[in-house]
Amino acid sequence: MTTDNIGNAERWLLQQSSILPDLFEKAAVELEASGIRLLAGSVPPMIEECDSTKRVEISPLRFANSNTEELLSLSLLASMRGGPPRYIVSLRIRGELTREAFHKLASGYATVWSQAYLTIGLWIGDGADWKLLNHLHQLSLTGNAEFSISGTFLHSDMTRRIQDGLLLIAVLYRSMLDELAGAGKMSRLYAQLSNSIEGRKPTFQRIIRP
Secondary structure (H helix, E strand, O other): OOHHHHHHHHHHHHHHHHHHHHHHHHHHHHHHHOOOOOOOOEOOOEEEEOOOEEEEEEOEHHHOOOOOOOEEEEEEEEEOOOOOOEEEEEEEEEOHHHHHHHHHHHHHOHHHHHHHHOOOOOEEEOOOOEEEOOOHHHHHHOOOOEEEEEEEEEOOOOHHHHHHHHHHHHHHHHHHHHHHOOOOOHHHHHHHHHHHOOOOOOOOOOOOOO
16 A cells, blocks of 8 residues: 555544444444344443454353353454455354354255355355355355354445445344344344345455455
């Protein structure tokens, strides 16, 4: 990046301390209006800041103990690390219980995955090895101790597009919480979201890795 571009990126990143929580809050309100309680059972959204990234994140109350090996989180990240300024929406999974719940969602709701999450620019990987999420069988290959499903937006993408992407991954997070509680209802949640966003299909930047 040129000096001017670096300066612009740094100014953009500074602004994210207020923009990220606002985007997250708007997503929660929109989902609540459609009957999906995103924040129920989770710790309040927390903002984390580093030199080249800012992140707002939620995770289940049941995994709030730092001693647990289980992890489930939904995050919206603003980053200028190793690439253009961008937003990254991510669902992170670690631990036996969460992986088992994920695989139940993958096998039990193939139609929802095919309609909503495949071939739209999402990536699946462990942070080092990323692959575009294009096929159902990729969901059963997630044997790593920790993995993520993530999607990326350029900083210049329309806010509505970013919001729709956050809503889509938020439904996946909520579906995981319900599956962990033995109350799987991913199909119903996705139908509620689809009605809320009037049938728009969220898409992500395919050529930009998380």
